[in-house]
């Protein structure tokens with residue numbers, strides 16, 4: 094575990110992709126099986142055990158330290174796992190105590206451990222590990238292992254062990270499971286290439302680039318097909334026959350996570366071996382619901398009959414990767430589309446339909462459709478349209494983000510000017526900056542205009558802007574509440590933030606009555622006096638235009 | 645006489661009324677006693693300065709011959725009578741020549757420790773416990789998350805990185821006075837015998853260390869060396885130069901930083917550090933607590949740093965403790981740093 098921890102520690106500071114690859118490959122080379130396999134699993138997100146909650150970690154540290162010293166330390170460090178790792182009292186056990194656990198031991202134990210045994214086990218490990226080990230362990234068990242390494246990068250690093258291409262590992266990956274003994278044996282030339290035996294394996298997904306205005310000039314509209322970009326979650330529905338001839342159906346997230354268990358109501362819609370790429374949506378009376386509604390269906394521990402009834406799952410299909418066991422990914426998009434159309438027609442199930450293509454002749458025409466989807470075929474589902482997708486008609490289905498094949502073109506985000514009201518210190522990297530901002534807009538109060546908070550944002554700005562806002566906050570604090578500072582927000586004194594967001598919904602939890610989706614700071618308006626910021630009425634109007642989504 | 649009639653904090657620094665002098669004053673005064681050569685403690689323009697020979701030499705190097713009206717050198721363990729008090733100087737283990745100043749008046753002894761560390765340092769005299777009634781302690785790393793561990797382990801981490809990336813240059817950000825020479829000395833102890841390169845700003849002070857009998861091996865200026873020749877080498881540079889144009893003369897440099905602050909990830913990342921090295925010239929939390937207990941002082945005054953936590957700890961141990969609201973002392977590592985937290989800039 095300490096060796097894996099040192100790798101994570103080093104990776105967390107290393108900005109360069111190639112240097113990250115070298116660090117990971119170096120680790121794979123030096124670390125024996127099965128530890129390196131579990132490390133690969135941890136880096137690719139393939140480990141699944143019950144995560145420990147932050148509350149448990151707090152209880153553990155409370156039993157070992159003075160609460161006041163913990164509070165001061167946490168406030169300073171800003172990250173719970175790191176604070177606990179640093180604060181945990183030094184090892185005072187006998188010198189012949191057991192050695193620190195290996196990563197394999199940690200993973201194996203977590204997989205079988207009962208919930209009630211977890212606290213004592215964690216405390217034991219924290220005693221045994223060094224600081225970096227404690228930090229890595231806590232990140233691992235709380236599910237917060239974010240160190241800037243994608244699953245793709247980790248697989249590429251593994252591939253490099255055998256001078257293989259990342260693509261080679263991706264293709265065999267679906268049938269593999271931690272600790273990947275067969276993969277490492279193949280990469281080190283000790284065994285044949287692993288065979289993918291899963292009857293319904295995940296196919297690494299093809300992703301799109303965000304399109305910029307300047308890209309259009311070099312693109313020929315005739316070479317592209319366009320579809321709506323739906324505001325749901327992208328899934329891959331794969332069906333295949335196992336050795337008994339029974340049909341196995343699995344749903345995967347775009348990262349390959351098996352999420353079949355969350356949608357039992359959709360599984361029965363599949364009757365033939367195939368792999369469909371599509372959008373998971375909630376449909377009521379044939380109408381696509383907003384992402385807010387879909388969210389009610391996600392993140393639930395158990396899927397109850399009532400949940401299924403109230404939030405019926407639906408698949409809107411846009412691509413066919415295989416059919417009847419035949420891989421179609423090398424075919425051009427137009428060919429796959431034809432087969433998809435006939436496959437969906439053959440299934441003839443109300444829970445599955447086709448994502449329609451948008452007819453357009455020029456980029457201007459498509460821009461008009463994107464601005465007003467309802468008049469371009471999206472009809473009642475306009476609310477659930479996030480933008481449009483452009484796909485080259487002759488493009489094969491290539492895992493990853495190949496250049497120039499698929500593009501996403503989002504609808505313009507909503508923008509308002511709001512006034513900074515409160516700022517809070519960030520966490521982690523930003524623990525020494527005021528980086529979480531609550532902003533408000535004007536509304537009529539009992540005595541004249543007043544600002545009412547409408548949202549909170551903590552990203553969108555550059556590092557330079559962060560420093561500027563932080564300086565503004567420190568110089569214009571009028572009140573402090575713990576980690577929060579209230580800053581000057583008068584009609585002629587204060588900071589105006591241009592806030593971009595994805596959508597609006599009514600909210601009873603917010604004093605203003607509205608809630609924003611994905612708000613972010615798009616610009617600092619030092620030039621604008623707060624009195625010229627937007628009013629709540631503007632948001633009300635936008636909300637009406639959005640068709641009164643309820644959250 | 646009560647303690648704060650002997651020494652009291654004021655806007656100019658710690659003032660001793662019965663001796664009419666200041667310790668580490670932050671503005672020009674008639675008579676100053678200086679603990680050590682760092683710029684936030686040793687300022688120019690005082691009438692008379694009493695300090696160790698090394699501290700006086702460092703002030704002369706930084707400010708020129710006319711840094712004070714007159715000077716007087718004092719050795720460790722020596723004492724002088726000034727007005728109604730006696731002042732004596734004792735090793736602080738912080739940097740070459742650094743001292744704690746004990747002020748005795750009648751039966752009461754107050755020790756102003758300046759900056760100190762109880763960890764091993766091959767470039768200066770080890771810290772010495774001075775029994776006293778009141779101990780004035782710094783609190784730069786006055787939080788229990790700061791445990792500095794063994795500096796040799798961090799040097800090992802640096803050398804392992806040099807071995808892993810032989811085509812890259814390693815630039816170690818370190819404060820020019822003290823930290824840089826300690827890192828070099830530790831590298832030599834770890835048998836790294838290759839030439840070590842210096843940023844120009846470090847040359848004068850490093851050569852001064854050598855002139856005091858501290859062997860630092862083959863040192864060269866990075867200036868003028870061909871880029872390719874810097875692959876696989878280690879260069880010491882002021883922390884602020886890590887992200888400057890200056891660093892572009894190195895092949896794909898790894899930005900390392902030797903500082904106690906490197907214990908906290910956010911601090912390291914904020915500065916774009918890729919290889920944090922936890923090497924500190926200040927006592928860590930355990931060092932602060934152990935030192936406070938060992939002095940036998942019944943009252944603790946806490947200054948510059950994380951006063952709250954240390955004052956709280958003292959009280960849980962039954963010691964009278966209070967923060968001294970002294971301003972003007974920062975952590976020397978923070979020169980030219982990004983905006984810092986409230987707590988550390990206080």
Ligand SMILES: [Zn+2]
Pocket residue numbers: 680682685738759976
């Ligand atoms: Zn100092």
